[in-house]
Amino acid sequence: xxxxxxxxxxxxxxxxxxxxxxxxxxxxxxxxxxxxxxxxxxxxxxxxxxxxxxxxxxxxxxxxxxxxxxxxxxxxxxxxxxxxxxxxxxxxxxxxxxxxxxxxxxxxxxxxxxxxxxxxxxxxxxxxxxxxxxxxxxxxxxxxxxxxxxxxxxxxxxxxxxxxxxxxxxxxxxxxxxxxxxxxxxxxxxxxxxxxxxxxxxxxxxxxxxxxxxxxxxxxxxxxxxxxxxxxxxxxxxxxxxxxxxxxxxxxxxxxxxxxxxxxxxxxxxxxxxxxxxxxxxxxxxxxxxxxxxxxxxxxxxxxxxxxxxxxxxxxxxxxxxxxxxxxxxxxxxxxxxxxxxxxxxxxxxxxxxxxxxxxxxxxxxxxxxxxxxxxxxxxxxxxxxxxxxxxxxxxxx
Numbered sequence: 005x006x007x008x009x010x011x012x013x014x015x016x017x018x019x020x021x022x023x024x025x026x027x028x029x030x031x032x033x034x035x036x037x038x039x040x041x042x043x044x045x046x047x048x049x050x051x052x053x054x055x056x057x058x059x060x061x062x063x064x065x066x067x068x069x070x071x072x073x074x075x076x077x078x079x080x081x082x083x084x085x086x087x088x089x090x091x092x093x094x095x096x097x098x099x100x101x102x103x104x105x106x107x108x109x110x111x112x113x114x115x116x117x118x119x120x121x122x123x124x125x126x127x128x129x130x131x132x133x134x135x136x137x138x139x140x141x142x143x144x145x146x147x148x149x150x151x152x153x154x155x156x157x158x159x160x161x162x163x164x165x166x167x168x169x170x171x172x173x174x175x176x177x178x179x180x181x182x183x184x185x186x187x188x189x190x191x192x193x194x195x196x197x198x199x200x201x202x203x204x205x206x207x208x209x210x211x212x213x214x215x216x217x218x219x220x221x222x223x224x225x226x227x228x229x230x231x232x233x234x235x236x237x238x239x240x241x242x243x244x245x246x247x248x249x250x251x252x253x254x255x256x257x258x259x260x261x262x263x264x265x266x267x268x269x270x271x272x273x274x275x276x277x278x279x280x281x282x283x284x285x286x287x288x289x290x291x292x293x294x295x296x297x298x299x300x301x302x303x304x305x306x307x308x309x310x311x312x313x314x315x316x317x318x319x320x321x322x323x324x325x326x327x328x329x330x331x332x333x334x335x336x337x338x339x340x341x342x343x344x345x346x347x348x349x350x351x352x353x354x355x356x357x358x359x360x361x362x363x364x365x366x367x368x369x370x371x372x373x374x375x376x377x378x379x380x381x382x383x384x385x386x387x388x389x390x391x392x393x394x395x396x397x398x399x400x401x402x
Contacts, residue, residue, distance in 0.1 A: 019047045023089040024096075037206075039098050042141045044201045046085045046105065052190060053081045064182050070174035073119045077112050077127070084108030102141050106150060110134045114157055122161050122171035124180070126187030131157065133194055140202055227301040229279060230286035238300035238308055242360055245298075245312050249353050256353040257311035257320035260367040261289070261327070264345050264375065266305040277337045281344065288330045293323070317352055321381065324348050328380035347375040351384040 020028045023043045026036075057078045060066070066074065088105035091097060113127035120126060131154045139147030165171070175183050225237040233241070242258070249256040263285065270278040282305065289299045289307060298310040309327070314320050332345040349371025351363040366384035374382035 016044065016047070019043065023047075023092055025093055035098065038141050039092065041201055042092070042098060042102055042105075043089070045137065045141070045198060046089060048197045048201070049194070050082060050085045052193060053078055053085075056186065056190065060186070064179040065176060066179070067174055067176060069119075070176070073116065073174055077116050080108055080112035084112070099142060099146070102138065102146075106134050106138060110150075110154065110157075117161060117171070119172045119174050120183075121173040121175065122165050122169075124173070125171075126175075126183045128158075128161070130187060130191050130194075133191065133198075136195070136198060140198060230283055230301050232286050232290075232307075233298065233300040235300065235302050238298065238302065238310070241298050241300075242310055245310050246353055246358070246360060246363075249312065250358065252313075254312070255314050255316070255320075255355075257309075257314050257323070258351045258353070258363045258367045259309040259311065259320075259324055259327070260349040260351075260364075260371040261307040261309065261331070261346050262371055262375065263305040263331075264347060266344070269342060269344060273337065273340065273342065277342065280337050281335060281342060284335050285331055285346070288333070289327055292326055292330045317355065317383070317385075320350060320352060321383065324350050324381045332380075345380065347371050347379075348381045349374060349384065350381060356384040 017028045020026075020040060020043050023046070024039060028040065057074075060074065084105045084107075087108065088101040091104055092101040095101075110131055113131050116127040117123075117125040122128070134154055135147045135151035138150040225234060226232065227234045245256055248254070263281070266278065266281070269281060282301075285307065286299070286301065289309065293299055293309060293311070296312055298312075300308050300310075302308055311320055311323060314323075328346055328348055332343075335342045335344070349367045349369065351357065351367035351370065353363060356366045357363045363384075370382040370384040374380060
């Protein structure tokens with residue numbers, strides 16, 4: 005299956021590029037979508053006409069007049085496809101290309117009814133494909149217009165027969181059943197091909213739109229500079245994390261991080277250096293947390309980390325010191341060494357509170373306490389005390 009699908013896909017892409025001058029997956033809008041349907045169905049029709057032109061002489065005996073009429077019909081269908089595809093390529097006008105194709109197609113099939121027996125002509129029922137094609141590739145209004153035109157022609161042929169008009173019958177009596185079988189087979193294949201192609205185009209369009217929506221959702225919930233989740237994402241995640249912690253009776257750590265003297269770095273080295281610093285900090289924090297932990301950028305030089313399912317306050321403290329140590333490693337920008345550090349405030353659920361706003365307020369105060377004292381980490385539970393906190397966690401505990 006794979007060996008066959010690959011060349012078929014390449015042939016389809018080649019045909020579309022030949023007819024439109026563009027790639028198959030260039031756009032995801034409705035116009036491009038309908039152009040693809042028009043091109044694919046026209047290619048199918050062209051293939052089927054050539055196939056039947058090669059098969060018919062092997063199965064039926066055709067009179068000289070019938071052979072001439074059949075060849076003219078085949079030539080007109082091929083002409084309709086090629087002219088419409090040329091219009092699509094040159095003018096990028098799908099509706100004009102569609103109407104030209106249907107005009108030549110219905111004109112040829114309607115004319116064939118006069119030499120193949122009127123309502124007994126194999127081309128008589130095939131005219132139903134015109135409004136179907138107009139509806140799928142064009143619009144409802146266009147489908148109604150072509151449907152009324154075909155209906156008027158059908159009624160006209162029926163009335164002509166009713167009043168004794170004799171249509172020429174170039175199909176030999178012994179070949180009539182075969183001709184009708186081939187006609188209905190062609191119509192069935194055409195209808196199935198339209199459905200399959202339309203379904204495939206719709207699937208690809210939905211997939212493309214889903215990808216775009218996913219990308220938009222990601223952009224709306226992530227910071228464009230650091231690629232970290234933003235405040236919107238954090239607000240949703242922290243609320244769910246606290247609910248889980250309450251249900252499971254577990255502990256969750258909330259870390260507020262703020263870079264020290266970031267404005268001075270921006271003023272001294274420029275905003276480009278400041279952006280590189282923020283990106284580096286984001287990467288370092290992510291690299292030193294577990295996959296289940298969340299790190300987000302709240303704005304400016306403020307970051308937050310949510311540590312779920314931790315075993316003890318000491319584990320949270322160790323992670324906070326580990327982050328501080330990773331953040332303050334020198335950064336080389338434009339052959340210059342940037343030295344910087346961060347202040348981290350820690351609040352722990354349920355020790356420091358059970359509500360989101362309560363934990364955030366205490367973590368924020370602890371962060372400013374660390375900044376005021378000149379230490380890397382401060383715990384909310386020790387905020388009101390004068391107990392000195394170590395500048396580093398003990399080496400054997402990191």
